[in-house]
Amino acid sequence: MTWTVIDSPVGELRIVARDGALTQIEFSPFRDSDGRPRGDRDDTDPVLVEAVRQLRDYFAGDLKDFDLPLAPTGSAWQQAVWEQLTLIGYGETASYGQIAARLGKSNAASRAVGLANGSNPIPIVIPCHRVIGANGTLTGYAGGLDRKQALLSLEQQETALF
Template sequence: MWTVLESPIGDLRIVERGGAVSAIEFTPFRQPSDGRPLGARDDAHPVLAEATRQLAAYFAGDLTEFDLPLDPQGTEFQQKVWRELQRIGYGETRSYGEIAARLGHTNAASRAVGVANGRNPIPIVIPCHRVIGADGSLTGYAGGVDRKQTLLDIERTDALF
């Protein structure tokens, strides 16, 4: 099942499998790489309706922590990286090297962390946009650096108004 949410970063396709969010996709939408069919669009499916509600609240600045059933598919290492990403608080950032260190690896694992970060199937909810370069620069983002900047701007807590 799936639904589409209009957002400040373009339409998002939210995919549900087995009672959990399995993907959030940026436009332009593509066919699933694993060959499985998406199923029918179902805007009223409870998991999809709740994901849409929470994402809309996030974009409105009213939600800082998601509470959704998630089922990202990936390798054991990717799963570890994605769990660590979920520990980065709203409005905070970490470098690839910091993530590697938190996982017990040296800075040499930064590249592997970057690859895992880029393969995150549930962006925004698993906040891969909060990972930046060691020098504070915005580095690549599967949805594009402009989207990454917008997401970080939404989370800015130092704005005057």
């Protein structure tokens, strides 16, 4: 496992790769119990270099679709939810209930969608920030609601220009 850290408009991000694929993006403060990440820092790993480039372009408003090899770890249900998140377009939002319906589940599965959404290990690239409450309100975000609002505002500002 290798990692790097970049500054972003939503704070420092630690980007982690393993076996040629992106596995995590973590918001600062990072979750390590001892304060030190596992693996080695490697600012030359090709996956990390490309992830950094694409994230910088995203934050500059020059990239709307990420094209990175992804390997998030999770259950089959989580994987299915995360796949649906990648289908929510830049500047768009979907509710938890809409994601449940896309997975062939009733609105009652909204909570399970929310739990899977909250455990997304690759935020921003797998755009869990684009999922909102049924009434249009911002609801939980592992990175904090301020970051969720900042990401949505960035995307909505960019789409409003065109």
